[in-house]
Amino acid sequence: AKEGRVPDLGQEDLLIVLCLHGSKESWRCLKWIADVAHCVLRSVGMDWALLRERASEQRIDRQVKLGLFLAHKIYGLALPESILTWCRIDRTAIRLVDQVLGNFSRDELSAKSSYQFSHFRFSLMQTLGDKWRYTVLTLLTPRRQHFALVKLPDPLFYGYYGVRLIHDYLALP
Numbered sequence: 001a002k003e004g005r006v007p008d009l010g011q012e013d014l015l016i017v018l019c020l021h022g023s024k025e026s027w028r029c030l031k032w033i034a035d036v037a038h039c040v041l042r043s044v045g046m047d048w049a050l051l052r053e054r055a056s057e058q059r060i061d062r063q064v065k066l067g068l069f070l071a072h073k074i075y076g077l078a079l080p081e082s083i084l085t086w087c088r089i090d091r092t093a094i095r096l097v098d099q100v101l102g103n104f105s106r107d108e109l110s111a112k113s114s115y116q117f118s119h120f121r122f123s124l125m126q127t128l129g130d131k132w133r134y135t136v137l138t139l140l141t142p143r144r145q146h147f148a149l150v151k152l153p154d155p156l157f158y159g160y161y162g163v164r165l166i167h168d169y170l171a172l173p
Contacts, residue, residue: 019067037071
């Protein structure tokens with residue numbers, strides 16, 4: 001068999017993906033924070049400026065800051081001073097770090113579905129537009145159970161938004 005290379009993510013992109021995953025899951029598991037720390041430790045020549053640029057372009061700075069600062073606080077991950085300063089100037093990120101650490105000490109790590117509104121996830125959004133989009137999509141986007149309730153023809157797909165509203169917010173207690 002011919003040997004070849006398998007494409008993978010660059011170290012900056014992998015770190016971003018790990019931070020996004022942990023943030024989506026509200027950092028309920030220490031292993032996700034350990035993954036961030038391990039990724040940084042294994043990375044040779046991490047381009048911190050590129051990481052910040054990509055996070056900023058995608059408006060996910062806060063998720064990346066949160067992952068890095070959690071790894072720094074919990075595992076003592078050594079980070080460049082410029083990155084620590086970048087993390088510390090985001091007061092919301094610092095508040096979320098304290099919240100995650102507090103949840104570990106209180107055993108309040110119950111899973112909240114990504115289909116339910118979460119103040120934690122809402123706080124991760126940096127712009128008013130992102131907060132609005134998150135709220136609307138979380139509260140209105142139909143799910144599998146809504147498609148199973150009623151069979152609508154393709155041209156009436158948007159009717160499932162109404163099905164969700166009626167089912168979830170009027171019919172359910």
